[in-house]
Amino acid sequence: MGPVSIVVITLNEEKRVGRLLNDLSKQTHQDFEVIVVDSNSEDNTCQVASAFEASLPKLTVHQMATRGVSLGRNTGAAMAQYERILFLDADVRLAPTFLANAISQLEEKQLEVAGVYMGADALPLAHKIGYGLFNLGLFITQYTFPTAVGACIFSTKRAHNEIGGFDLEITLCEDCDYVKRASKTWRFRFLNLTFGFDPRRLDQEGIFKMGATYLKANVRRFFFGEMRNNEMEYKFGHYKEQ
Template identity: 30%
Template structure:
């Protein structure tokens, strides 16, 4: 069984599309857990229409970890709320994950429907993923992250003291524990809204800076993500 875990905050314009994609999957042995960070819009209302479980969310690391606490599946799939993919995506990825005997994996981006500028950006990411897929510091992200639940628990889950790059941190910790990382050659369509709203240069520079600052331990001490990413992903805590 697969547990799909989706952290949300004010995702009414996107979550319905993702849940519809999941509803139409040929692979049926999965559950959906939405970790919502006190959304102020109709996110929860939309989620309930699809009979998905809603649990307490917060920042990305906390939301993903809390969703995993309720997961019944042997494989956890962490997804962002604004993804799209074809109807065989889960089936194809699950078979590839098992046939490669992987413990943790990421997918490539589908750039076919993007503008030329965005194609260049995401092809850079795809190339980085491919070139570093067998290294000790592979390129990956939490937008569509596959991991065995036993491995996730062994690694201690996402580091909740980190305000960004918690997904890369988890991947590297898992790889350093000698677990098997790989790429699933099936693609999903990501949202380009962060690049469009914050700016390509700022996001790309922010991604580079986050890696450097993560190594220096600065990210754990300061909420630099609000500046680097223009406040992207900021949520309100429940009072």
């Protein structure tokens, strides 16, 4: 199994980034580096991340002066040492065998770019239903109009560079645009895996409201193309602590 460069984007995630880094330290596959790209947090995110240098020897914490989801991912990809890249959000949780299983599937299916489904094992029934419907949409669209959850996307330096990385002008569905453009050159599929996804987004936006927002966004994308003029406003890191 080959090495992986794991790019984690953060913005005021001092209460969550440690959980993810702890999950990474316990992976059964340990051939990876971690690059935390921080969007100039106002809390102790960078300090919390740096405290994992002992358990994650190949850890880099980079703080940007400018904030941005796509900028953070592109910055991390440019710093990556390895060909295989995994983009993660700071509030993701991973099982100990996640990397090993993911790399095995990527190599077996010969995928350059791949998505991962959202898991809801420990969440209430309403969340399970919401995540299940969202995952169903991801499964169906992967064959014709690929969409993905930016919180957990696999790529490669080659694919990332050839498509020009994440589009800095897109603030909503930049992850879907990324995999859609990549799928024009490489076969895109979802791995038979799930990752833990913090429910604060659904809790604060509301399950149906958030689902409707993303459905509306992707319908707009399908008929009118990507949204580069703030047609549907979305602010990075706007979720409150819970």
